[in-house]
Amino acid sequence: MNLQLVSAPTPMAAPELARGEPHVALRNVSLVYGGGDDQTLAVDRVTMQVAKGEFVAVVGPSGCGKSTLMKLVTGLLPATTGGVAVDGRVVDRPIKGVGMAFQNSTLMPWRTTLRNVMLPLEIVQPFKRERRRRRSEHVARAERLLESVGLGGFGRKYPWELSGGMQQRANLCRALVHEPRLLMLDEPFAALDAFTREELWGVMQDLWMRQRFSAVLVTHDLREAVYLADTVYVMSKRPGRIIHERRVNLPRPRTLAGSFEPEFIGIVHGLRDKISEARA
Amino acid sequence: MSTAAAKRVRQQIMPWLITAVLLALWEILTRASGVSNVVLPPPSEIGQAMIRYHALITQHALQTLLTTMIGFALALAAGILIGLAIGASSEVYRGVYPLLVAFNAIPKVALIPLFVLWCGIGAIPAVLTAFTLALFPIVVNVATGVATIEPEMEDVMRSLGARRDEILVKVGIPRAMPYLFASLKVAITLAFVGSVISETVASNDGIGFLLMGAAARFEVSLVFAGLVVVAIMAVVAYAICEYVETRMAHWAFRARAG
Numbered sequence: 001m002n003l004q005l006v007s008a009p010t011p012m013a014a015p016e017l018a019r020g021e022p023h024v025a026l027r028n029v030s031l032v033y034g035g036g037d038d039q040t041l042a043v044d045r046v047t048m049q050v051a052k053g054e055f056v057a058v059v060g061p062s063g064c065g066k067s068t069l070m071k072l073v074t075g076l077l078p079a080t081t082g083g084v085a086v087d088g089r090v091v092d093r094p095i096k097g098v099g100m101a102f103q104n105s106t107l108m109p110w111r112t113t114l115r116n117v118m119l120p121l122e123i124v125q126p127f128k129r130e131r132r133r134r135r136s137e138h139v140a141r142a143e144r145l146l147e148s149v150g151l152g153g154f155g156r157k158y159p160w161e162l163s164g165g166m167q168q169r170a171n172l173c174r175a176l177v178h179e180p181r182l183l184m185l186d187e188p189f190a191a192l193d194a195f196t197r198e199e200l201w202g203v204m205q206d207l208w209m210r211q212r213f214s215a216v217l218v219t220h221d222l223r224e225a226v227y228l229a230d231t232v233y234v235m236s237k238r239p240g241r242i243i244h245e246r247r248v249n250l251p252r253p254r255t256l257a258g259s260f261e262p263e264f265i266g267i268v269h270g271l272r273d274k275i276s277e278a279r280a
Numbered sequence: 281m282s283t284a285a286a287k288r289v290r291q292q293i294m295p296w297l298i299t300a301v302l303l304a305l306w307e308i309l310t311r312a313s314g315v316s317n318v319v320l321p322p323p324s325e326i327g328q329a330m331i332r333y334h335a336l337i338t339q340h341a342l343q344t345l346l347t348t349m350i351g352f353a354l355a356l357a358a359g360i361l362i363g364l365a366i367g368a369s370s371e372v373y374r375g376v377y378p379l380l381v382a383f384n385a386i387p388k389v390a391l392i393p394l395f396v397l398w399c400g401i402g403a404i405p406a407v408l409t410a411f412t413l414a415l416f417p418i419v420v421n422v423a424t425g426v427a428t429i430e431p432e433m434e435d436v437m438r439s440l441g442a443r444r445d446e447i448l449v450k451v452g453i454p455r456a457m458p459y460l461f462a463s464l465k466v467a468i469t470l471a472f473v474g475s476v477i478s479e480t481v482a483s484n485d486g487i488g489f490l491l492m493g494a495a496a497r498f499e500v501s502l503v504f505a506g507l508v509v510v511a512i513m514a515v516v517a518y519a520i521c522e523y524v525e526t527r528m529a530h531w532a533f534r535a536r537a538g
Contacts, residue, residue: 071435076435076438094438094441096440096441097441098440099439100435100436102432102435104432106430106432108454109531110531110532111454120440123437123440123446124441158531160531
């Protein structure tokens with residue numbers, strides 16, 4: 001594979017600051033897996049921004065490096081070239097206190113749902129320091145959050161006693177209990193049935209409107225992206241490049257009924273065409 | 281009685297029933313074939329020997345039980361520590377694992393002369409042999425439990441800012457618990473094997489010594505009596521380990537059952 005494109009720096013485009021201060025900024029970020037003759041270019045010169053409190057979705061054909069992008073933003077993977085900045089600071093190690101939710105819920109089977117949700121409070125400061133002194137406050141906080149996603153009273157159950165949809169709700173609670181300013185979602189609803197999935201879009205939107213964190217959602221569900229996001233980025237197939245950026249200016253809160261309105265459907269179709277081009 | 285309850289009762293009776301049938305067959309065949317008691321005594325003879333020599337057997341059985349338990353306890357402590365150390369770091373895992381496999385490939389009986397050389401005959405070689413046999417399954421299981429943390433789980437922890445030791449304590453150790461408890465059943469059985477083997481060659485106490493002595497005197501029913509006693513102790517220890525396993529890592533069982 002010809003990797004010269006990666007190493008030759010391209011002139012940086014003037015940062016687009018129309019949407020306010022960027023929370024996350026990626027400039028010409030590329031990632032090469034492996035070494036020697038076995039190199040794979042996974043992400044190719046991606047430039048994108050997430051404004052403070054913005055909900056961004058990244059869509060694209062499977063295997064296009066969407067999940068890699070998430071690891072780049074959180075510093076779990078170092079970029080081969082280009083720069084990642086969060087809050088104006090260069091990311092060169094895993095950044096702390098980010099909320100994360102994956103397709104499989106990664107709840108710990110040996111902890112009750114409540115104790116699972118409270119996990120970040122045992123790790124992230126200042127909660128960790130106060131975890132003994134303010135234990136009852138922390139419990140109340142986790143219980144409130146569970147309540148708000150419709151899991152009131154389920155805190156004492158173990159995750160494996162809950163349905164897939166309930167596990168994913170608890171997973172969102174765990175990702176948000178420490179009120180992170182940045183939430184990373186890697187196809188969190190992909191394993192759920194269609195009804196549960198659409199229900200959880202509403203839950204997710206409620207949580208976001210209440211806490212107003214910045215969010216990056218990786219998904220291959222275009223309706224999900226348009227329902228939740230302020231900006232949708234379309235990635236090409238591997239090596240992943242951003243080929244399209246679409247603002248979604250539909251009013252909030254968005255509803256399922258709204259997702260069948262012509263304007264909504266128009267945006268979804270527009271994105272679908274771009275993806276078809278990307279797959280061609 | 282409902283059929284489900286009947287089935288449960290049947291399942292519980294089954295092992296006893298099969299044992300009884302086998303013993304009866306053994307009794308009948310040895311008596312009918314006229315095989316000498318010095319070759320294969322019938323169960324009734326073995327039972328009589330157990331009663332006749334019960335003081336002697338008890339004394340040696342307690343010795344074996346003691347050395348086995350000490351060896352097992354040491355293997356448990358060392359196995360958990362080594363397993364955690366190996367599983368927590370992929371470099372250590374890669375570096376130490378081949379050595380462990382090589383160590384495990386050594387027939388442990390071959391170590392007994394060394395143990396005798398170092399510590400003299402008696403209880404200590406038995407404890408050490410039980411320890412070396414029981415150690416490997418515990419180390420391997422604990423290390424596997426720690427080393428196979430799901431990458432997503434690790435990503436979640438790292439993005440929360442968890443240090444390596446926090447990941448080990450909050451994910452690695454709880455995750456390794458079912459692996460540890462599963463290894464105990466294997467380890468305790470091997471510990472009995474180890475101490476009895478050691479006693480046969482390097483001790484004046486214990487069931488192993490009793491077996492060798494009885495065999496030398498052609499008291500074959502006493503040999504069998506000793507074997508039965510070891511088997512009973514091992515089965516009881518196994519059952520205790522199994523009970524502890526289901527109690528301590530109940531989530532692993534229920535999670536599997538769905």
